[in-house]
Amino acid sequence: MTSSMIPGLWMIIASILLPIIPHYFRQPTMILSVVLSSLSLLNGFGTFLTWDILGFNLTLYHSDNLTLPFAIIFHIASLLVIIYGWHNKNLIENMATLAYAGSAIGALHAGDFFSLFIWWEATALTSVFIVLAGNTISARNSAMRYLIIQVCSGVLLLIGASMMVYQTGNHELTKLDLSSNFGVFIFLAFGIKAAFPFLNGWLQDSYPESSPTGTVALSAFTTKLAIYALARTFPGTETLIWIGAIMTAFPVFFAVIENDLRRVLSFSLNNQLGFMVVGIGIGTELSLNGTVAHAFVHIIYKALLFMSMGAVLHRVGTTKASELGGLYKYMPLTTIFCIVGAMSISAFPLFSGFVAKSLIMSALGGQGLILIYFVLFFASAGVLEHSGIKIPYFAFFAHERKTKVKEAPFNMLLAMGIAATLCIGIGVYPKYLYSILPYAVDYQPYTIDHVVSQLQLLVFAILAFLFLVKFKLYPSEIKSTVLNSDWFYRKMLPGIGRPLFKTLSSIINKVYLLIGLLFKSSLGRAKSFTEVHYIKVTTPGFAALVLISILFFMLIIAVI
Amino acid sequence: MKNNNLKTYAKYFSQFIIAVAGLLIIIDFTIHRHAYFHLEEIIGFPAIFGFICFVFIVIVGKQLRKILMRKEDYYDK
Numbered sequence: 336m337t338s339s340m341i342p343g344l345w346m347i348i349a350s351i352l353l354p355i356i357p358h359y360f361r362q363p364t365m366i367l368s369v370v371l372s373s374l375s376l377l378n379g380f381g382t383f384l385t386w387d388i389l390g391f392n393l394t395l396y397h398s399d400n401l402t403l404p405f406a407i408i409f410h411i412a413s414l415l416v417i418i419y420g421w422h423n424k425n426l427i428e429n430m431a432t433l434a435y436a437g438s439a440i441g442a443l444h445a446g447d448f449f450s451l452f453i454w455w456e457a458t459a460l461t462s463v464f465i466v467l468a469g470n471t472i473s474a475r476n477s478a479m480r481y482l483i484i485q486v487c488s489g490v491l492l493l494i495g496a497s498m499m500v501y502q503t504g505n506h507e508l509t510k511l512d513l514s515s516n517f518g519v520f521i522f523l524a525f526g527i528k529a530a531f532p533f534l535n536g537w538l539q540d541s542y543p544e545s546s547p548t549g550t551v552a553l554s555a556f557t558t559k560l561a562i563y564a565l566a567r568t569f570p571g572t573e574t575l576i577w578i579g580a581i582m583t584a585f586p587v588f589f590a591v592i593e594n595d596l597r598r599v600l601s602f603s604l605n606n607q608l609g610f611m612v613v614g615i616g617i618g619t620e621l622s623l624n625g626t627v628a629h630a631f632v633h634i635i636y637k638a639l640l641f642m643s644m645g646a647v648l649h650r651v652g653t654t655k656a657s658e659l660g661g662l663y664k665y666m667p668l669t670t671i672f673c674i675v676g677a678m679s680i681s682a683f684p685l686f687s688g689f690v691a692k693s694l695i696m697s698a699l700g701g702q703g704l705i706l707i708y709f710v711l712f713f714a715s716a717g718v719l720e721h722s723g724i725k726i727p728y729f730a731f732f733a734h735e736r737k738t739k740v741k742e743a744p745f746n747m748l749l750a751m752g753i754a755a756t757l758c759i760g761i762g763v764y765p766k767y768l769y770s771i772l773p774y775a776v777d778y779q780p781y782t783i784d785h786v787v788s789q790l791q792l793l794v795f796a797i798l799a800f801l802f803l804v805k806f807k808l809y810p811s812e813i814k815s816t817v818l819n820s821d822w823f824y825r826k827m828l829p830g831i832g833r834p835l836f837k838t839l840s841s842i843i844n845k846v847y848l849l850i851g852l853l854f855k856s857s858l859g860r861a862k863s864f865t866e867v868h869y870i871k872v873t874t875p876g877f878a879a880l881v882l883i884s885i886l887f888f889m890l891i892i893a894v895i
Numbered sequence: 896m897k898n899n900n901l902k903t904y905a906k907y908f909s910q911f912i913i914a915v916a917g918l919l920i921i922i923d924f925t926i927h928r929h930a931y932f933h934l935e936e937i938i939g940f941p942a943i944f945g946f947i948c949f950v951f952i953v954i955v956g957k958q959l960r961k962i963l964m965r966k967e968d969y970y971d972k
Contacts, residue, residue, distance in 0.1 A: 591956030700931025716948035735901055784928040792945035794916045799949035801909050810957045816969040825970055
């Protein structure tokens with residue numbers, strides 16, 4: 336029955352059926368669909384479903400050693416998200432979450448660029464409703480920007496895939512490089528979703544705008560799908576090592592000064608993606624294993640951290656560090672789970688981050704890439720700063736709290752508990768994780784050299800924190816907006832574009848009126864062009880215009 | 896005493912961290928760590944590196960505020 340059913344499709348079918356299901360059974364139906372979908376994973380490796388259409392042979396369901404670990408973790412993440420959002424009665428958000436997770440799982444099993452494109456766009460279109468469900472004006476604006484960027488990534492992918500077919504006659508999902516022009520388009524498409532430097536603005540812009548449950552879902556799929564796609568098509572591309580190193584280092588500084596803790600986690604997510612991108616860039620079996628292992632554990636601990644901040648948002652109504660503190664007394668379990676997540680992401684021995692990050696670091700060391708090695712070592716101290724210390728410290732400690740707050744609801748605690756257990760479980764018994772990695776692993780993370788080295792780094796970094804706090808050098812939190820790469824299209828381009836547009840439209844108006852005066856036609860009776868047809872320039876509207884022009888321009892260049 | 900809970904915890908936590916840090920340095924003298932680069936094998940190198948990186952990140956971050964920080968309603972205007 337499940338043999339040729341694309342994994343994830345059950346979840347999409349269930350999401351379409353959700354409106355006619357009584358709300359008591361909504362979450363159980365969602366869980367059931369994830370379980371049904373996961374049965375397909377028992378099929379083993381191979382190509383199970385192809386479709387001949389318009390002369391193309393689309394591979395709709397293909398699985399191999401690279402898709403399996405991602406598929407497993409995507410299913411686990413779906414279950415966590417559903418349990419965490421059990422109380423959530425927002426039908427649109429429930430439907431969007433399930434369809435989004437389903438599309439991401441479907442995308443993993445696409446065997447060619449056109450099927451991948453369909454799923455790629457499906458994840459964009461479904462996830463935008465999750466951002467919209469944040470239900471504020473800023474969430475709505477953010478969702479529009481998010482949609483433009485995500486669709487832009489999809490269009491680039493389609494351009495790349497079409498050029499590839501035109502030039503090579505092949506559209507299989509195979510290894511590419513940057514020497515071909517279609518390779519560059521596809522690389523950029525993946526790069527947007529993987530939040531490469533300067534293409535990352537959408538991530539920190541939209542994720543913190545979503546609802547407490549929405550952010551958890553968003554954090555799991557889109558970016559890791561991009562990591563999977565990069566690992567499949569661009570392993571061993573040297574450029575990626577440098578891009579990844581920049582990604583690990585730069586968000587660290589932004590995270591230090593950002594006030595919204597969910598935005599801090601989004602910067603941290605960006606930094607974690609950097610480690611995975613470096614792993615893909617090295618391209619050895621060890622490093623690719625490292626990337627996959629890191630993506631696997633990262634989804635769990637990042638979800639755990641977002642869940643703990645979601646619980647804070649749910650109970651307190653804000654995640655701004657300047658308004659939090661002292662919650663340890665009222666939310667003790669959430670505090671413990673958050674600390675487990677924080678220790679996992681900081682890669683303390685016996686926690687999941689350690690067993691995964693070690694693989695990437697060893698791969699780097701093995702290749703003799705000393706500079707990148709120390710950049711990542713530096714970034715590890717950065718991770719400890721913003722995710723390991725800043726998040727738990729400002730939310731749960733910092734100072735005593737005066738007003739009482741209730742502990743998170745049971746379903747949230749359950750989801751966090753499961754995630755925390757997985758974090759520790761994988762850290763203590765890494766062999767189960769290693770057994771599902773793409774290549775055979777003979778790796779021992781727990782050597783005395785390695786443990787002492789890592790502990791020294793972390794413990795002395797904590798000591799530095801204590802020292803800075805003691806001498807009042809640690810920056811206090813200030814209500815503020817921190818500029819990020821979305822500034823270019825939120826402020827700079829409208830700043831240049833709006834006056835231009837106004838001048839242009841006033842010229843058109845004058846010409847229009849002149850024509851009216853000269854010919855005394857009915858045209859002249861209309862007051863002016865802008866007042867009749869044209870409404871107001873909005874930032875997303877303008878951004879869309881600019882992006883479309885860029886794409887059009889690229890298309891022309893590509894054709895020439 | 897009621898309001899000093901956090902301060903007490905912070906004191907215990909600091910003492911714990913200092914003890915562990917000392918222990919790690921002592922261990923480092925007794926074993927010879929093998930690493931990929933000789934630099935990392937120097938006794939206490941990861942410790943010094945971690946400490947300096949942390950301070951560096953915080954100090955640079957603080958300075959970056961001058962360039963990157965805007966009012967909370969910056970984008971709404």
